[in-house]
Amino acid sequence: MKQKILILLFVLPVLNVFGQRVQTILQGSHTDSSFYHVARISDNEFWAGGEHGILKSIDTLGNFKSIPFPHSGLDILKILRVDDYIYIITSNSIICRYDFAAKSFITKQFPKFNGKCFYDLISLPDGRLMVCGGHNGIAQGDIRFPRGFIALLDKDLNEIDVVWKSFRKFVWSLLQVQKDEILAVSFNGFRSRIMKSNNFEQWKKETKVKGLIHEIAQFDDSIWYSGSKNIRYKSIGIWGKKDQRNSPSSTDHTGCLWSMEQFKENVLLASYSGNLITVDTKTSKAELLSIAQGYSLYDMEIISNSKVLVVGHGKGLYFINFD
Numbered sequence: 277m278k279q280k281i282l283i284l285l286f287v288l289p290v291l292n293v294f295g296q297r298v299q300t301i302l303q304g305s306h307t308d309s310s311f312y313h314v315a316r317i318s319d320n321e322f323w324a325g326g327e328h329g330i331l332k333s334i335d336t337l338g339n340f341k342s343i344p345f346p347h348s349g350l351d352i353l354k355i356l357r358v359d360d361y362i363y364i365i366t367s368n369s370i371i372c373r374y375d376f377a378a379k380s381f382i383t384k385q386f387p388k389f390n391g392k393c394f395y396d397l398i399s400l401p402d403g404r405l406m407v408c409g410g411h412n413g414i415a416q417g418d419i420r421f422p423r424g425f426i427a428l429l430d431k432d433l434n435e436i437d438v439v440w441k442s443f444r445k446f447v448w449s450l451l452q453v454q455k456d457e458i459l460a461v462s463f464n465g466f467r468s469r470i471m472k473s474n475n476f477e478q479w480k481k482e483t484k485v486k487g488l489i490h491e492i493a494q495f496d497d498s499i500w501y502s503g504s505k506n507i508r509y510k511s512i513g514i515w516g517k518k519d520q521r522n523s524p525s526s527t528d529h530t531g532c533l534w535s536m537e538q539f540k541e542n543v544l545l546a547s548y549s550g551n552l553i554t555v556d557t558k559t560s561k562a563e564l565l566s567i568a569q570g571y572s573l574y575d576m577e578i579i580s581n582s583k584v585l586v587v588g589h590g591k592g593l594y595f596i597n598f599d
Contacts, residue, residue, distance in 0.1 A: 297596075297597040297599070298567055298594055298595070298596055298597075299338065299594065299595040299596075299597060300592075300593075300594055301334065301338045301340065301593035301594060301595060302340070302591050302592060302593040303592065304568055304571035304588060304589050304590035304591060304592030305590040305591065306571075306589075306590055307590070308590040308591040309326055309327035309328045309330040309590075309591060310326050310327045310330075310572070310574065310588065310589045310590055310591070310592075311324045311325065311326040311327075311330065311332075311574060311575070311587035311588060311591060311592065311593070312325065312326040312327065312351065312352060312353055312574050312575065312587075313325055313326065313352065313353060313354050313355055313574070313575045313587075314334075314355070314575050314576065314577050314585060314587045315354075315355040315356060315357060315362075315577065316357070316577050317333070317357050317362065320335050320336050321333055321334070321335055322334045322335075322577055322579075322585060323343065323355050323362065324575075324587045324593065325345070325352030325355050325364060326351065326352055326574075326587075327351050327352075328348060328349060328350075328351065329345040329347050329348035329349060329350055329351070329352060329366075330345075330352070330591065331343040331344075331345040331352060331364075332593075334585065334593065336579050336580075336583075338593075338595060340593065345364075345372070345381075346372060346381050346383055347366060347370060347372065347383065350366040350367050350368050350370060351366060351367035351393075351415075352364055352365075352366055353365055353366060353367060353393060353394065353395055353396075353415070354394070354395070354396055354397045356397050356398070356399060358399045358405075358431065360375065360376045360377060361373050361374065361375060361376070361431070362374040362376075363397060363405065365393075365394035365395070365396075365397050365407060366393070366394065367393040367412055367415060367416075368385075368390075368391075368392075368393065368412065369385060369386050369387075369389035369390055369391075369392055369393070369394065370383060370384070370385045370394075371383075371384050371386075371394060371407075371429075371433055372384075373433060382433070384433035384434075386436055389425075389436075391411065391412055392409055392410060392411055392412060392423060392425070393409045393410070393411075393412045393415045394407045394408075394409045395407075395408055395409035395410070395415060395446075395447070395448060395449075396408050396409070396447075396448065396449050396450045397450070398450045398451070398452055398458075400428075400452065401455050403430075403431055404428050404429065404430055404431065405428070405429050405430075405431060406426065406427070406428055406429075406450055406458065406476075407426075407427050407429065407436075407450075408424070408425065408426045408427070408447035408448070408449070408450050408460060409424070409425065409446070409447060410422045410423050410424035410425065410445075410446035410447060411423045411424075411446070414446045415446075421443055421444070422442070422443070422444060422445050422446035422463075422464070422465075423441075423442075423443055423446075424441065424442050424444075424445045424446040424447040424462055425438050425440065425441040425442075425447065426438070426439050426440040426441070426447055426450070426460055426479075427439060428476060439473075439476045439477060440460070440471075440473075440479050442462065444464050444465075445462040445463060445464045445469075446462065446463050447460055447461065447462050448461050448462075448463060448468075448488075448489065448490050448491070448503075449461045449489065449490065449491045449492045451492045451493065451494060451499070453494060453499070456474050456475075457472060457473070457474055458472070458473050458474075458476065459471065459472055459482075459492055459499065460473075460479070461489045461491075461492055461501070463488050463489065465507060466486070466506075467484055467485060467486045467487065468484070468485045468486075468487060468488060468489035468501075468503070469481055469482070469483070469484050469485075470482050470483040470484075470485070470489070470492065470499075470501070470518055482518075482519075483518045483519055485501065485514075485516070485523070485524060486505075487503055487504060487505045487506060487514045487524060488503045488504045488505075488506065488507060488509065488532070489501045489502070489503040489514075490502060490503040490504070490532060490533070490534055490535070491503070491534070491535050491536060492518075493536055493537075493538075495538040495543060495557065496538075496557070498517050498518070498520075498557075499517065499518035499519075500515065500516070500517055500518075500536060500543060501515065501516055501517075501518065501524070502514065502515045502533035502534070502535070502536050502545050503515075503532060503533060504531065504532035504533070504548075505526060509531060509532035509548060510531045510532075510548055511528075511529070511531060512526050512527065512528055512529075512530075512531075513526065513527040513530040513531055513532055513533035513545070513547055513548070513553070514526050514527075514533065515527070515533055515536070515543075515545055515553070515555065525560070525562065527547070527553055527562065527564075529549065530547040530548065530549045530551055530553065530564075531547055531548025531549050531572070532547070532548045533545040533546065533547050533548075533553060534546050534547070534548065534572075534573070534574050534575065535574065535575045535576060537576050537577070537578055537584070538557070538578075539554075539578055539584060539598075540581065540598075541556060541557055541558065542554045542555060542556055542557060543555045543557060544576060544584065546573035546574060546575060546576055546586060546588070547572070547573060548572045548573075549569070549572070550566070550567055550568040550569045550570055550571045550572060550573055550588070550589075551564050551565060551566050551567060551569075551573070552564075552565040552567055552573065552576075552586070552596070553565075565596075567586060567594055567596070568588060568589075568592055568594065571588055571589040571590055571592050572588050572589040573586050573587070573588040573589075573592070573594075574587060574588045574589070575587050575588075579595070582597060582598050582599065583595055583596065583597050583598070584596040584598075
């Protein structure tokens, strides 16, 4: 283990700890469930959800409390607030909606999606939602036929319509770029493809990347992506910009770069190895910040211009303070 850490330090320069502090809100434990996603709910509240239905509310001071989730056996994969509702998608074709006025959940299961997971979710300008995903086993790291899909549904979760599907590809991430333009990322086991649609019916194949793109995001005028070099997600992470030459860049021994956020002049990437990778948006120089060695970091939210909330393996919750 020590040898691996030493190798890692030579691969990327370690970020100078002066002016930066890691505050552990909840210490990760290998015996606990993991947080997979965190979302801003209000100016002072975030919800973190994950394995086996774990769901907690955290404020900007680090106070937290558990939220009873009606499906404790299911993994929470994405949380999204839209107006007066919070939508939560899970690992078994179930979507929950929390109503702020009623202070209660409603649940909708879609039988034709049994055995599949809803992996990503976005809100569209016309009030509808778009979800994507594929076979449950793919999201859990198993070898299965992906059976990927993209679907539209109304905000009351009454009807769902598939607008794209493939037996050989899993759809990991969605991104609304403009009012009438959506990007989606599919993966066939060897390479990823970024697709674009302007009408939700025809999907044009665009950028091809060798490797697994786990997330796409828009920072300023650029489309960024992150993920792993191949299906062995514990080894090499990748990141890059759509349509940029010499992309992707790779980070040895960090494992998959699961998610990313823009922070000042940098893009922060959360890694399987428990480190944050910082990439300068102007120079593309990458540095490494050690947060929780041995505990994967899965997602993050920007709290302010000096603080970032990071969540991960074994109920790990961390504040990163940049002075």
